[in-house]
Amino acid sequence: MPDNSPADRPPRRVRYRGKNPRRFEEKYKEHEPARYSETIAKVLASGKTPAGAHRPVMVAEVLAALDARPGEIAADCTLGFGGHAREILPLLQPGGRLLGLDADPIELPKTEGRLRALGFDENSFTAHRVNFAGLPQLLTRTGITAVDLTLADLGVSSMQLDDPRRGFSLKFEGPLDLRMNPERGSPASLLLQKLSPEKLARLLLENSDESDPELAQRLAGRMFSTTRELADAVRDALPSLKAEERELSVRRVFQALRIAVNDEFSALETFLRNLPACLNSGGRVAIITFHSGEDRRVKKAFENGMREGYYAEIAPEVVRPTADERRANPRATSAKLRWARRS
Numbered sequence: 001m002p003d004n005s006p007a008d009r010p011p012r013r014v015r016y017r018g019k020n021p022r023r024f025e026e027k028y029k030e031h032e033p034a035r036y037s038e039t040i041a042k043v044l045a046s047g048k049t050p051a052g053a054h055r056p057v058m059v060a061e062v063l064a065a066l067d068a069r070p071g072e073i074a075a076d077c078t079l080g081f082g083g084h085a086r087e088i089l090p091l092l093q094p095g096g097r098l099l100g101l102d103a104d105p106i107e108l109p110k111t112e113g114r115l116r117a118l119g120f121d122e123n124s125f126t127a128h129r130v131n132f133a134g135l136p137q138l139l140t141r142t143g144i145t146a147v148d149l150t151l152a153d154l155g156v157s158s159m160q161l162d163d164p165r166r167g168f169s170l171k172f173e174g175p176l177d178l179r180m181n182p183e184r185g186s187p188a189s190l191l192l193q194k195l196s197p198e199k200l201a202r203l204l205l206e207n208s209d210e211s212d213p214e215l216a217q218r219l220a221g222r223m224f225s226t227t228r229e230l231a232d233a234v235r236d237a238l239p240s241l242k243a244e245e246r247e248l249s250v251r252r253v254f255q256a257l258r259i260a261v262n263d264e265f266s267a268l269e270t271f272l273r274n275l276p277a278c279l280n281s282g283g284r285v286a287i288i289t290f291h292s293g294e295d296r297r298v299k300k301a302f303e304n305g306m307r308e309g310y311y312a313e314i315a316p317e318v319v320r321p322t323a324d325e326r327r328a329n330p331r332a333t334s335a336k337l338r339w340a341r342r343s
């Protein structure tokens with residue numbers, strides 16, 4: 001469809017200042033990819049992710065590691081936008097099915113709708129708002145003994161990162177929340193207000209290797225209502241750093257808080273512990289990580305699993321995105337893929 005046909009415009013376009021929309025909610029064309037395919041193509045060609053979407057990372061490498069076959073059962077433990085799932089699903093047909101898990105109650109129904117619109121019915125695809133730490137319980141509830149392939153693409157989706165209302169955005173002001181499931185637990189603003197400087201210093205070090213002693217002193221116990229207030233406070237606390245290093249610290253503080261409010265490491269550790277029991281003999285697992293705290297845990301669990309005889313084979317080394325993919329999608333830059341095959 002042409003991008004500028006008057007008959008095809010929505011009745012009331014979002015109002016914004018200037019020539020082009022800048023804010024997430026103003027990018028109405030990007031939110032309607034089926035209608036504005038030209039706009040989407042332009043955004044993708046510029047190395048950006050269209051608002052409200054997510055670009056799957058290392059698709060070819062994930063498909064090679066998972067080696068999905070007709071009739072098999074898959075669990076995509078981090079369904080997100082469904083980017084990987086929509087590539088895996090056809091490979092399972094005829095006769096196979098994919099369980100899509102995600103903790104996010106806001107994006108999950110949208111993704112379910114998109115995959116249904118692509119023709120995947122209840123027999124081939126089901127969506128579950130479940131933390132992947134609870135994979136064994138989900139399998140029991142759905143009457144499945146074990147699956148043939150499992151994918152976990154850790155961290156947050158672009159939809160979560162880019163929507164300021166979710167409280168992950170460093171660029172735009174939003175509530176300091178950082179929860180994947182805003183119906184559970186407490187927002188990052190409350191956590192920060194309750195933490196002592198000692199506990200915050202430990203959390204920053206453990207979750208994101210942020211070791212500047214000044215930061216915890218300056219941030220702990222304070223109330224920051226918005227993402228911008230916190231980002232500015234981090235910048236103010238580190239006046240002697242170069243601007244680039246200061247921005248890295250801002251990212252590390254947000255990452256550390258996000259890991260804490262979502263209890264990400266304990267979910268990952270539980271998932272890794274449960275994995276061998278959830279996989280059929282010969283079953284494959286692929287896990288994409290985005291920082292050292294995640295990759296360390298996956299590497300160790302696979303190596304231990306190999307030593308203990310649960311896995312017959314594990315990735316000899318970590319798989320990284322190609323230079324082309326990193327150029328086309330800078331958000332893929334820090335991704336690392338590891339895989340294992342159940343004995």
Ligand SMILES: C[S@@+](CC[C@H](N)C(=O)[O-])C[C@H]1O[C@@H](n2cnc3c(N)ncnc32)[C@H](O)[C@@H]1O
Pocket residue numbers: 054055056057077078079080081082083084085101102103104107130131132133153154155156157158180267268
């Ligand atoms: C990087 S995105 C996945 C993107 C997806 N592979 C795609 O191609 O569209 C990570 C997703 O995992 C979800 N997630 C993260 N940790 C989770 C957990 N412990 N349990 C369930 N879902 C989780 C997030 O809500 C997010 O939607």
